[in-house]
Amino acid sequence: MLKGKILKGVGSFYTVYSYEDKKEYTLKARGIFRKQKITPTVGDEVLFTAVNTDEGSIEEIIERKSLLIRPSISNVDNIIIVCAVKEPDISFFLLDKMIINAGIKNADLTICFNKCDLADDTFKDYLKEEYKNSGFNLIFTSNVTGEGIDEVKSLLKDKSSVFMGVSGAGKSSLINSLFEGYNLETSHVSRKIKRGRHTTRHSELFMEDENTFIADTPGFSSLEVFDVEKEDLYHYYNEFIPYINCKFPNCVHINEPVCGVKDAVKEGNISKLRYDTYKQIYEEIKSKENKY
Ligand SMILES: Nc1nc2c(ncn2[C@@H]2O[C@H](COP(=O)(O)OP(=O)(O)OP(=O)(O)O)[C@@H](O)[C@H]2O)c(=O)[nH]1
C-alpha cells in the first residue's frame, strides 16, 4: 500500500498526494468507511492501493491528530485568523466568534492583525493589551510594508495551516505575499488559490512542500457560533480561567453576585473588551436557543 495525504475531495473522489512517488492520485474510498460512519476528510493521512493515478481506493485512514469542523479539515496544526485593523473596521464580536468556532483542541490559534500600514502604534498596542492574556499567538502584518510576513512564514513551515477571516481582511493577499518569490511551483500554488477561492466551496489543501500545507477558506461577513452551549462559552476565554472563584458553581459570570470574573474585569485584570464580546455572544446563543 502507498501512503499519502488527501488534498481535496469532490463528490466521492479524493485527490491524494502520494509520499512514495510524489504523484497525485484520484481515488475512491472503500465502502467500509461509510459503514463505520467515517468520512475521509481533507488533511487525512491515508494508505491506498492504485492501479494507476486515476484508479484506486483509499484503504485506511491513519488516526487523526485533530479535526476542524468548519471547514472540514483534519490534522490542522495552525489556525490563522486574519483580521484587518482597518478597512473593514475590526468587529471584535466577529473576531471572538471566529475564535470560538475555531475552538478545536490540538491546534495553535494565531490572530493575524493585518493591514498594519493603516494603523498607528497606539492602536497596535491597544490590540496587544486587550488580547495579551487570551492565550493566542498575535502577529501584526502588512502586505504593503511586508511587516510580519516572515513571522507568519516561519509559523507555517512544516505545518498544516488554515487561514480564516471576514471578507476583505486580506487573506488571499497575505497568502500571495507569503509565497511570492518562492519557486515556480509556489507561485503556481498562489495562483491556484486565488482562482479557486470563489469557484469552489470545497476545502482544499495546497502543498508548499511535502510537510507544509495551507488552506484558504471563503471569507464571510456574518457568522453564527456553532455547537457551543451558552453555559460552556466561558471556557473559550482562557483569560477568565484564573479568576473563576465564584459563589455559584454554575456561575456564567453575567448576573450572578460574588463573581470572580466580574471582579477581575472591574479591577482591570480581564480585558473589558473581551468580557463584552463574551456577554454579547452569550446573549446571541441564548436568543437562538429561545427560537427553537
Ligand atoms: N492597505 C492594505 N490593504 C490590503 C492589505 N492586504 C490586503 N489589502 C487589500 O484589501 C482588499 C481585500 O484583500 P483580499 O486579499 O482580497 O481579502 P480576502 O480576505 O481574501 O477577502 P475574501 O476573498 O472576500 O475572503 C484588497 O483590495 C487588498 O488589496 C494590507 O496589508 N494593507
Ligand SMILES: [Zn+2]
Ligand atoms: Zn462568575
